Every structure is written in C-alpha cells, then in structure tokens.
Amino acid sequence: MKRLVIIIALLGLAGFVALAAVKMQQPRDDFVRSAMIGQPLPAFALPAASSEGEELTQADFRDGTPRLLNVWASWCVPCIAEAPQLSELQRQGADIVGVAINDTPENIAKFLADYGDPYSAVASDRMSQLQLKIGSSGVPETFVIDGDGVIRYQHLGDIMERDVPVLMAELRKAGL
DSSP states (O other), X not given: OHHHHHHXXXXXXXXXXXXXXXHHHSOOOOOOOOTTTTSBXXXXXXXXXXXXXXXXXXXXXXXXXXXXXXXXXXXXXHHHHHHXXXXXXXXXXXXXXXXXXXXXXXXXXXXXHHHOOOEEEEEXXXXXXXXXXXXXXXXXXXXXXXXXXXXXXXXXXXXXXGGHHHHHHHHHHTTO
C-alpha cells in the first residue's frame, strides 16, 4: 500500500513538472485582453488641460476618425521616454488625443513645451475618472479608438520604437 501511494505521488509530481515544462516553452503573450476592447468608450466629459482647449467627451470619438487615446502625466518618467514615438505616430498620420492624469495645467503645459505636443486635444482627468472607466491601470497607456468610439486595442506602458508600426497597423485596422 505504501508503495502504491509513493508511485501515485511520483506520477503526480512528474505530471506537474511536465505541464510546467510545456507552459514554459510556449511564447509569452504580451497582448492585454482588456474587458473594454470591443466596447464603446463610456460616457465622460473632461475639461481641457488649458484655457484654449475645449471639453473632451466620448462624442468627440464618434466622428468617423480613428484615434489614439494616450493616458499620461507630467510626473511620469516613462511618459517622457515615449514622447518621441508619439511625435513619430503623429508624423505618420495618427490623430492622438491626450488625457493627463492627476496633473495641473501648469505642469501639463511645461511637459508639452519640454517634450513636444503631438496631441490634437489634451484633457485633464484630475480624479482619474476616465482612466478607471476604460480600465487603464497606470500611465502611460494608449488605446486605439475606432471612428465609432469603440476601443479596439490597448497598449500598456510607454510606446517604444518597435511599437510604432504595431499601433499604426491597429489604427489602419480601425479605419485609418
């Protein structure tokens, strides 16, 4: 009886090791399957980050133009790192809307002056309301929104050079 218990335990351990080895050989999936992908942007109204801008609402994303929605902050170091890639995306024809999280108008203006302003509009989300509604977990984070206001893709973290073609491809799939 003891021998049977030992054999069953060893078989169980061998099965676990085999399963772990198979899982470790599979490529890592970097795509974040957000619950919001395929869903329309939720209702929101955010003030412009500066006195010259206009209020930003979900209706602004329903004019037939696919856009990138970039969630960022002036106090975010990775946001500085992604600034050149956002400028490149804009140069390639991406319409980028920025939402500054937990920030002040003065700091937003300084950031844009120091690192560039690739945005067609910048809204202020001082209480992270939109950020929470769209399932954003931090800054920076970028979403591809189609011309009907539906979230089609989510990119976590700063945009690196290798991510520019991916985001442009996702924008084209969304109708650019």
